[in-house]
Amino acid sequence: MNWNNLFKNIYKTNSMKKTGLIFCTILLMSSIVTVNAKKMETKVDYKGYKVGDTATDFKLKNVDNKLVSLSDYKDAKGFIVVFTCNHCPYAKAYENRIIGLNHKYAPKGYPVIAINPNDPKAEPQDSFEGMQQRAKEKGFTFPYLFDAGQKVYPQYGAKRTPHVFVLQKVNGKNVVKYIGAIDDNYSDENDVSNKYVENAVDALLSNKTIAVTSTVAIGCSIKAL
């Protein structure tokens, strides 16, 4: 199947009003095309941010139904943006630590902004209602935003949950300072040797160079159709 030709046909049909036969064929194919078009959309090769890049702001719906943007936080020095979700065991294992990060760093000017990047069509547990329930159960004290249409996570280059981006406000821009894992032991928070995110934010708060600016860890792939 040559998709390019098919798309060309769709456009031709719109402009030239081709015969009903072609139109019917396109109608029949439309569901397949929709699915594949979506796949192509997510496969656009966003490289995502590197340390030093400026991160985009967004306007996403929080679990309390209000829209949240980074620009709402006039007094923040930066942000701990965490791509996380409801269903992933790694994300769950880190929930208490994410709450702890916000508790420790929001008063110092680095609040946690959690974003669920998953498409509920691909992972029903990560629905907006599921997010509301999870936030309530765990008593999230930070926004837990829904990346409707999965538009924000590819720009950041989030690849898995949980995936953290520490941003610092520099001349009104949100500059990426750290990308990666929260710490080096998802399975046992009492046996952590490197608190990557805390070390990064502590360094920013004391105007020091961040020793480890990016890390990788096993996580759940982001679920998009």
Added chain:
Amino acid sequence: MRNVIVLLITMMALTMQGHNTKIKMSGTQTDTKKGQQVTIVNFEKLESILKKNDNKLYVVNFWATWCKPCVMELPEFMEVNKAYEHNPNFKMILVSLDLAKEAESDVKPFLIKHKIEADVYLLDDNKRMNQWIPAVDSHWSGAIPATVLYKNGKKLDFKESKLSKNELEQLIQKHL
């Protein structure tokens, strides 16, 4: 006469049943030999298993029982494994990233239930993820499933995504 017929039918039935049991038993033995073992390893040990100078193509899949896309692709991986397992230059290895303490409780029952017939290792090296993930591939973000192909200690291909049967077979054909 009727008795003789009944006896004959009974004998036939018994013989057939015996035959079936025999087949089933040998099948189970194969399962035990291959699928039901989970060997817990650290990264160095895993590398020594994957990077051998034996001219074999090692198809290595990183997965976990809780990972939905991983679980979705496994049946097709098993089909492909069945098709190639008799090739002396082919070896499929599954690397579970479940917790070591879940090897008996979760991983083994999963392997039996899903009839996984490939060598299974559990990589128990959580605290050094930031070292071994880039060692497997510098572009790996850590999302699973991920599949990597080695031959003679050399990495030939790496895919950080779910693979279709066709995609997997193409990779194998390319490097076998």
